[in-house]
Amino acid sequence: MPVSGKPPYDDQNIFAKILRGEIPCQKVFEDDYALAFNDINPQGPIHVLVIPKAPYVSYADFAATAPETLIANFSRAVAAVAKQLGLEETGYRLIANMGPDSHQMVPHYHVHIIGGRPLGHMIVPLKT
Numbered sequence: 001m002p003v004s005g006k007p008p009y010d011d012q013n014i015f016a017k018i019l020r021g022e023i024p025c026q027k028v029f030e031d032d033y034a035l036a037f038n039d040i041n042p043q044g045p046i047h048v049l050v051i052p053k054a055p056y057v058s059y060a061d062f063a064a065t066a067p068e069t070l071i072a073n074f075s076r077a078v079a080a081v082a083k084q085l086g087l088e089e090t091g092y093r094l095i096a097n098m099g100p101d102s103h104q105m106v107p108h109y110h111v112h113i114i115g116g117r118p119l120g121h122m123i124v125p126l127k128t
């Protein structure tokens with residue numbers, strides 16, 4: 001069931017458990033601000049999730065309430081992960097789902113990095 005993207009934060013969500021080390025992940029990057037790990041259901045040859053190491057429900061929550069230091073360093077971490085994955089030459093797509101229409105499923109803000117092949121158009125057009 002898609003989530004609302006609005007606080008309050010549920011500290012039992014799956015990414016909170018990954019951050020606390022209660023369930024495993026295939027880690028690809030970690031610093032003081034961010035953790036990055038492979039998506040369990042990859043949508044491309046490379047599909048990595050980057051999450052802030054702090055409790056924000058969604059992009060909207062993060063942008064409105066996170067300290068500027070975290071916003072800046074998280075943003076840099078996303079780019080650093082993409083570079084580490086070798087995607088800077090060929091390119092990549094970032095996705096941050098927010099709220100029900102986006103089909104956000106996990107209520108901890110995360111950025112998807114997808115790449116490793118041509119990704120086509122950004123969104124499949126709606127059939128009329």
Ligand code: 5GP
Nearest residue numbers: 014025037038039040041097103104105106
């Ligand atoms: P959303 O739809 O919320 O933007 O994306 C959530 C993503 O989390 C999905 O791509 C899904 O495959 C991934 N995911 C869900 N549960 C787990 C998990 O336990 N481990 C990992 N690594 N990824 C997960």
